[in-house]
Amino acid sequence: MDFRIFDTAEEIARVCADYYSALLQKKPDAVLGFATGASPIPTYRELIRRNHSGALSFRNVTTFNLDEYCELPREDKNSYYTFMHENLFSQIDIREENVHLLNGNAADLNAEAAAYEQAIGTAGGIDLQLLGIGTNGHIGFNEPADHFTNKTFVVELAKSTVTSNKIYFENGAMPTHAITMGIGTIFAARQIILIATGSKKAKAIGMTVNGDITPRCPASVLQFHPNTVLLLDKEAAAEL
Ligand code: GLP
Secondary structure, eight states: OEEEEESOHHHHHHHHHHHHHHHHHHOTTOEEEEOOSSTTHHHHHHHHHHHHHTSOOOTTOEEEESEEESSSOTTSTTSHHHHHHHHTGGGSSOOGGGEEOOOTTOSSHHHHHHHHHHHHHHTTOOSEEEEOOOTTSOBTTBOSOSSOOOSOEEEEOOHHHHHHHGGGSGGGOOOSEEEEOOHHHHHTSSEEEEEEOSGGGHHHHHHHHHSOOBTTBGGGGGGGOTTEEEEEETTTTTTO
């Protein structure tokens, strides 16, 4: 696992977008794993800018998002479906039929999870997975636990995740469960980029890079991944 430290989130965004440019030049029909949260937003802006300038095309890519809340209408402003369409998909030349997000309202969530795994496999696996990180070291919604979960699954959100994310919900009422790619799904990506900015992420990044590999800090598993880079600002890298 490599890490690179930058002064600003904008620099991280440019460097991150360079990885996309390099991949899509080699493989215009790459399979991209996307993430939500504040961390990837500057990168999404940069990808949009490059798409509009003609430097980058998403015409032939297929995408899979990491996770989605359960029991939140798809149209809710806080759904990850809305987030991705507002912050990226509606602004680039991607084909809607190539966009995949988990349906957190599926009648049978286990079947939804299995179908998602199958769709990723049929697409040929994920070439580049983008990640943020929770303050507790979660990736996607793989919360600290006694064991790693391999495949896409339904998870109860950790208290610290509810504390971090409830600010986005009116009256602080937010879903208690989510459906997320498992650690195995994420780990199978051929390349992984994790973005972390700000001092709130310093502890999680310290544990991820230098701590034991343990499901108590799910991101620590990335130490084993052959092609992962962490793009960090100085605040997030403070404990390295
Ligand atoms: C959420 C998402 C994660 C994300 C994390 C950090 O819980 N499920 O995929 O990485 O939040 O978000 P932020 O980048 O806003 O700090």
